[in-house]
Amino acid sequence: MLNYVRIPKSGVTLNITTLADYQIKSNVMLDFRVLITLKAILKLTNVKIKLIITALSACISLQVLATPIFGQNLQELSTFSNTYTTTGADSSVYGSVMSGDVGTTGAGGAISGDFTAVGALTIGGISSRGVIATVGGSMTSGGALTTGDSSTVGGGITAGGAATVGAASGVRGNMAAAGAVSTGAASKVFGNIEAGGAASIGVGGSVDGTVYAVGVYTEDINSTPQTSAVITSNPVDAGTLVAGLINTVANNQLQILKAQLAFRNMVTYKVLDATMPANLTLFSGVYEAPSFSTTATTTLTLDGQNKKDQYWVFNIGDIIKMGANSKIVMVNGANSDSVIWNAGGYADFGAGSSFLGTLLAREYIHVGANALALGPGNSCGGLFSAKSYVSTGDAAKIGGDGCIGIASGFHIDDQGVAYFQTAEIPEPATLIFFVISIALIVLSLRRKKVNRTAIF
DSSP states (O other), X not given: OOEXXXXXXXXXXXXXXXXXXXXXXXXXXXXXXXXXXXXXXXXXXXXXXXXXXXXXHHHHHHHHTOEESSOHHHHTEEEEESSOEEEOTTOXXXXXXEESSOEEXXXXXXXXXXXXXXXXXXEOOOOTTSOOOEESSOEEESSOEEEOTTOEESSOEEESSOEEEOTTOEESSOEEESSOEEEOTTOEESSOEEESSOEEEOTTOEESSOEEESSOEEEOTTSOOOOEEEOSSOSSOHHXXXXXXXXXXXXXXXXXXXXXXXXXXXXXXXXXOSEEOSOEEXXXXXXXXXXEEEOTTOEEEEEOTTOSSOOEEEEESSOEEXXXXXXXXXXXXXXXXXXXXXXXXXXEEOTTOEEESEEEESXXXXXXXXOEEEOSTTOOOEEEESSSOEEEOTTOEESOTTOOOSSTTEEEOTTSOEEEOSSOOOHHHHHHHHHHHHHHHHHHHHHHHHHHHHHO
């Protein structure tokens, strides 16, 4: 929703302080159509160049001051934890995952994007249901990195320690590690291997590229022959890698904390009860509660009323809890990327529950077995713990197949307040402001020329 600043009516002399008093924010436009005309402006003969410059600066600021709620790095994540991240057996995460400490997936766990951790990184093998563990993108670890038997990695592997690939596993990209590298029996690496220590290939293993090793290179007699070379410098600078990861984690944490504050600065539409004992329907708005929990099997419905640009922000002072098999649903054209849950404490989703939106929690986030944490529309939603961990139970699911991005409709203004706006600020208002400013410049210069002619 756009706000309007009123300009004094024609016949009133403007000066530099008059215009400067209007605080032009990223979600504010000047309503020239009703309150001032070009003819009236041309009569303002005492306008100074400083006023014109101020007008032009304000015109430019209309576009500059709007900033997305999250930077690109967080936009690419669906899960972030400041400490550790762990997912259960047969669980699924659509999007990328980043952990400030160790990262682990259970047997049969799947991550569609990248998997990154400052500490050790491990993905499981085949689950009891016969599902293999997969990472669709790359894996990057500041420590040791391990993939379970029969697992697959769709991108490359980079490790600040040793890197181990399980039997019958596949790595679609290159492998580089500051320590030793070993691949299991019948494994396959589609790119090169670079080891800061020894390198070894298991029985029936293969490497499509070249194996480079600082230490001793060994391959089983039954493995597919591959070329190899000795290198003298470590292919991975562990110190630089870890420092870069720590810096990214710290920046992400600051973004989340800043976003939490910005959402809390929004004007509250309604205060909710701490417990939702029965089904509840809520329209677009900003809601708050000291804490919020849903009773088992209840449904919270977010109704878009078939209107454009509807959004929901829930500012919860402490904890958010969803009862077992309770759910959140959206109806009547609610837009994607438009639901934010902002918790000052932790969040806990019961088994079989279905959560909807992007969750920002100061403390830990736990998702129960068979629970869903989805984004609206084609949004992945997201689970972000600013200061603690994220964990999911067996067969839990975060995001949806083919989803992209999180919370892209929200921005922060120059006063640190969040607002929802799916499109850029309309260009016509900015264009009008620019044209009028140019007209003022021409008028001012013309007036000076006329005055000089009269003197001579």
